[in-house]
Amino acid sequence: MTLPMTTWSALSLLIVDDEPGMRSFLGKALAKRFAQVETAASVEEAEALRSRLHFDLIIADIRLPGRSGIEWHESLQPSERRSDLIFMTGYGDMESALRALRLGASDFILKPFNLEQMVQAVDRVIARRHLERENWLLREEVSKHFPVQLIGDSATTAELKCMIARVAPSPAAVLVEGESGTGKELVARALHQLSGRSGAFVPVNCGAIAPELLESELFGHVQGAFTGARKGREGLFRVAQQGTLFLDEIGEMPLAMQSSLLRALEQKAIRPVGAERELPVDVRIVAATNRNLKEEVEAGRFRADLFYRLNVVTLKVAPLRERPEDIPALVHHFTERLTTEMGMAPLRWTHEDVAAMQAHEWPGNVRELRNLIERSLLLGKPPALEWQAEAGVQAVQGGYPDEWDLARVARAHIEQVVARCDGNKSAAARTLGVARKTLERKFKEWEQA
Known part of the structure; x- marks a missing residue:
């Protein structure tokens, strides 16, 4: 099996093996496929090379003099594991190879192997890396095109x-x-x-x-x-x-x-x-x-x-009640944003809370959802409990008479919200989702009627 030279031609490779024959075999076989190939006989030599050169891929034997390949990999901080890593291992080291994969190694290849098997292993790793990079670039492109505030999966x-x-x-x-x-x-x-x-x-x-x-x-x-x-x-x-x-x-x-x-x-x-x-x-x-x-x-x-x-x-722009599928993502977004702003610990909503929010009518739409989350965080009261309390108050107050027309109901509701805000028309306007000027004009119309 041969691969196009351009597949690896811009990448660098480090081969770590204490056997001179293996280093020579892989170094000569892969030199024409990579832009740069270096070899090392131990972890110490490999670290010396890594301190001054960047390697896209490292092919290393698990069994090395001094520190083993596994011990080396375990000692690296996550930020230091920028290179893809393929381990070479014998049948007796299978458990170690599996442990390496759990630690983040890219792949392993069993000894003895031929060049075609090594090429296939390298190809799998590089193809996966290219896919990850393409996905990352796609996400970056989307984030540039669409602000994070346009949130929703519907x-x-x-x-x-x-x-x-x-x-x-x-x-x-x-x-x-x-x-x-x-x-x-x-x-x-x-x-x-x-x-x-x-x-x-x-x-x-x-x-x-x-x-x-x-x-x-x-x-x-x-x-x-x-x-x-x-x-x-x-x-x-x-x-x-x-x-x-x-x-x-x-x-x-x-x-x-x-x-x-x-x-x-x-x-x-x-x-x-x-x-x-x-x-x-x-x-x-x-x-x-x-x-x-x-x-x-x-x-x-x-x-x-x-x-x-x-x-x-x-x-x-559809009202929130028509796109309840957006609510989980919006809840997550507002929760993260508000807890960061207020210096609070992260909060996880229960399934019941999210389900209650998805079933709500949301007359104030996304603005009402954000306000509810902020109020819930400050008071430590889940939305379901708050709505139950509000339902109790509404049951005591009762509804509006059936013979009232829409204008009369609207006036009664606005006056009720203003009263609940202790006469603060700016706060009432925010609750109602209208401009304060609009509220002032309504009261002026009622006074002149």
Whole structure:
């Protein structure tokens, strides 16, 4: 049996045997197949060579003068076992050879052997090493392409990752749809990472900025453009030059601002507030919403032309309740991350806890899952016990009357959450998964009704 010379031609080999005839036989036979071949008669000679040279493969006899090959292998730290190792052994040393394999040796070959048998053993080891390296490179490539936050093993998540990879290189606008807490910003970041764009990823929550300030926030302003404008401001479009501007909660944008945004997208230029001339911009737009923008268009709350301009490609992020297969991986990720951040000992969830989490509806989606894990870690209370306690409270409180419409139920629920947060609307907004500005607007609408 012969192998292509290129299979081993870039690798180095060390042969360790106290028999001169064996060293000569293997050294001459394998010299043309490896880039470098060295020989040693003992462990001490081998260590001297290893201290100044790197070897991809070591072929060593188990029985050596002084320290045996096994004793040598056992003395090495895991970090020192970078070379593949094939032991040569007689039938009487089979137990030692098996012990060597358990310690991490790559293979062994029984004496006496011919060259073809040695070539086959070497080929097996090198082929395995090449496969391990290819797998490592593949994992590295995947980790570069997909941020670790895009976690999950479900078919739905896999399909989303494929769509992200497919549309990311395009400069086209992308609309990311999904309920609050599903991870829409993570999708936007993944699109940016895969886009190859040299600029920054700039997120902005359109619902968290006062309408009268949004234009200045996005387009910038010149000095003296309005009262208090003591110096000019660049604006987030310019900050995101040659990068990605992520417009979160795009459905919250006022109609007047929607018109200005549409013009900026079509002209690929912006006019800072108070400026006379437009400035060219090269920005990729990714927008996100938890609303149904088609319904918003029909209701007259969102411009149809802007909707179609943003809706070149739509990525839908499924709610967590529709992909329970992702929950074990998410639980593991958040647990490791939070225990590290809080300096806590690693925690293992029981099967019952994970099953309970997979059966939960998750109205707050991934954000709710993370908060639950953090609360469980801090309080030392498993999720199943916490939900049992909550179920007891709900049983006492009772549900909402059947004759109530959805708007009345929503108001009652929001008021209940705010009361539970002792009137802290910021905390209530985080619990509900909405912007504080949205909560303020709701209360203002109820006061004026």
